[in-house]
Amino acid sequence: MTDSSLGCFPVRYFCTAGHGMEQFLVEEVKSKVGAQDVIRLQGKVIFSSCANINSVTSLKSAERLFLLLNHEGPLKLPAHVNQAKASSLLQSKLTGDKEELARAAMLCISLQGAIKDRAINCQVQTEGVKKRDQDEQSHGEASQCKRKRLEHENPDGAPRDQQTERLPSVDPVTFRICCKCSGSVARYFSTQDVSKVLGASLTTLLGWRVDLKNPHLEVNVNLTDDYCLQGIPLTKFPLATRSYVQTTGLRSTVAWAMGSMAQIQPGSLVVDPMCGVGTILIEAAKEHNDTYFLGIDIDDEQLVKARGNIVHAHLEGRMQVLKASSLALPLHSASVDAVVCDLPFGRKFGTKMDAAKNLPLILSEMTRVLRVGGVLVLLLSPQLSCQIKRLITQDDAKSDSVQENDSQTEKQDCQSDGATSTEQPSSPGRKKGPPSTQETEHLYGLRRTSPLSSLRHENTIRVSLGAIDGLMHKFVKLDP
Ligand SMILES: C[S@@+](CC[C@H](N)C(=O)[O-])C[C@H]1O[C@@H](n2cnc3c(N)ncnc32)[C@H](O)[C@@H]1O
Structure with a gap:
């Protein structure tokens, strides 16, 4: 998850996008969050960025934002493979390095916390702006939130990469799995099969605990004929949900x-x-x-x-x-x-x-x-x-x-x-x-x-x- 060519410790993300929106998202991540190593898939864009998390959550052409855990080629199963062998191949495909997974989980929890705090800060700040200056609300909200965001993101002036080094300690990490399978993989495994295999690995390897209601992490798995993609959503609501719109119209x-x-x-x-x-x-x-x-x-x-x-x-x-x-x-x-x-x-x-x-x-x-x-x-x-x-x-x-x-x-x-x-x-x-x-x-x-x-x-x-x-x-x- 590091790339010294960016001069920092970039985070690897992916966003989902509506059909036809991928090209806008590619342009947007490059121009707004200095994205590198951009990969465009159908309905998804993968990228690395050193930008602060609140710039990333401000992307406008994306539907949902995920921390990328793994992007690999598709799971290839030999002809006539039995179920036990297929499950073991699936398990090694889905479960990467233990240390890396534990670190990604902590990074994810830390980023989620920063996003939550930002939402609260902006709300409080907007109230203050309303009282102080009715005439300049439109500019006030944006700039006040931006200032507050910067304070929050960088409270002691430390570079952002150092901040992501200070990861929270959560024990035990709770999780649930959300899975989509298509193509030939779907002929071997139901989504429940995949969830079971991955769930067992995360529990045994890392000591994480399943919580279907309110987990720290929702591990998303997408298995297709073209790739295997795993990630954790960073926001509760899609980025496409706009807090500044009261009555929605066009997407x-x-x-x-x-x-x-x-x-x-x-x-x-x-x-x-x-x-x-x-x-x-x-x-x-x-x-x-x-x-x-x-x-x-x-x-x-x-x-x-x-x-x-x-x-x-x-x-x-x-x-x-x-x-x-x-x-x-x-x-x-x-x-x-x-x-x-x-x-x-x-x-x-x-x-x-x-x-x-x-x-x-x-x-x-x-x-x-x-x-x-x-x-x-x-x-x-x-x-x-x-x-x-x-x-x-x-x-x-x-x-x-x-x-x-x-x-x-x-x-x-x-x-x-x-x-x-x-x-x-x-x-x-x-x-x-x-x-x-x-x-x-x-x-x-x-x-x-x-x-x-x-x-x-x-x-x-x-x-x-x-x-x-x-x-x-x-x-x-x-x-x-
Ligand atoms: C597809 S909707 C626009 C939706 C809009 N983009 C939004 O997000 O809410 C088309 C709009 O055209 C308006 N409309 C229909 N005939 C019109 C006309 N002759 N002149 C102006 N507006 C008209 C309708 O009232 C409707 O609000």
């Missing part, structure tokens, strides 16, 4: 990713013309201090929740919402630096508005208010993405900019004519699947007035939204 990690695609600069004005409860703007506002955010929505209920969220996140000074229609935005042309928008689709919002029918007008309005060089980031269903894709491919010059992978994914969606899409049709009367080319040309008023004619397509990333997938598209406005 927080995806909302954050949309903000990061928008290339927000200091002093910018960022608009979400269908903001809902304001999730995308709140995520972006927490990341960019000197920036202004305007949310627009047609629904009063959503706006009430959005206002509640703004107050809860202490963003009153920099974020506002107003009631208007995205079909006629009450904004001057070329007045906005970035537009971000999660269009209505899926079970929750798809029935409220026929986004397919209104897409051309919505896009025209978004493009009109964007300044030249401004960025547009859209989250669309696979079906709505097909409409945009068709528009782009109508213009030969611009179709070159579509990334090969993305066009392949979209091609599948468009070819399947919506049949494989898990989303709901946007209105009961509408026929299933994306419109034909003729329909699209009709919708967009043919090429002459295509709202995409002044936009350059940069990239498309498919992400999981839970039950359904969405496609994040990024465009840059080229012409006035």
Whole structure:
């Protein structure tokens, strides 16, 4: 677990990420916690970092954070191996060096303690800030918590690597095991089998005790055809749970990713013309201090929740919402630096508005208010993405900019004519699947007035939204 090339004693972590979010997480761990030895797996990113634990728990694109115990190649069982031999091979695969395991357990408990204390400190500090200075809450909370965090993490000015050397003593360590098996391993072992084998080893080797209710450690084991991964979660709640959001909307990690695609600069004005409860703007506002955010929505209920969220996140000074229609935005042309928008689709919002029918007008309005060089980031269903894709491919010059992978994914969606899409049709009367080319040309008023004619397509990333997938598209406005 040490690497002298980093000039400290780095901790080896892994984070889980939603489908499509891995690339954001790789970038984020490199830029925010100086990650090295980064390994990207499907749904996971492994990395080493010397950064303090509270910077690591502040990662925005991750779902859960684990201390890495072991990452190895898959368990390979010879053909016709009997159960006893298979169990013994599994045991040696899962149980590494005794000293290393004991040390990892203590490090884990120490890190968990630091994370808990930080949460308490931030809460106390936020109360103090509220009383002292109502006007500067948004900046106050962040900076006060940051200061307190630094004090806590480094109370006597010792370098962080020395601090992790002072590990707590817990006797006996209690644990439970959480296991996932897939592929050929799953044919030999049930998750209970794996838990039994590992549990017996930890008890005999290290004297740890099983506690299914409230253990010090939850040892997670993931056995697949590609790897064997073991780790211990460092936080009780997923990192994707945001303490600063009162009413949740779009998945927080995806909302954050949309903000990061928008290339927000200091002093910018960022608009979400269908903001809902304001999730995308709140995520972006927490990341960019000197920036202004305007949310627009047609629904009063959503706006009430959005206002509640703004107050809860202490963003009153920099974020506002107003009631208007995205079909006629009450904004001057070329007045906005970035537009971000999660269009209505899926079970929750798809029935409220026929986004397919209104897409051309919505896009025209978004493009009109964007300044030249401004960025547009859209989250669309696979079906709505097909409409945009068709528009782009109508213009030969611009179709070159579509990334090969993305066009392949979209091609599948468009070819399947919506049949494989898990989303709901946007209105009961509408026929299933994306419109034909003729329909699209009709919708967009043919090429002459295509709202995409002044936009350059940069990239498309498919992400999981839970039950359904969405496609994040990024465009840059080229012409006035
Ligand atoms: C998918 S939701 C946005 C969710 C949002 N990203 C969040 O996290 O809460 C789409 C939003 O578009 C709004 N909407 C529908 N038609 C609209 C219109 N014509 N103008 C403005 N907003 C509209 C809905 O009220 C809904 O809040």
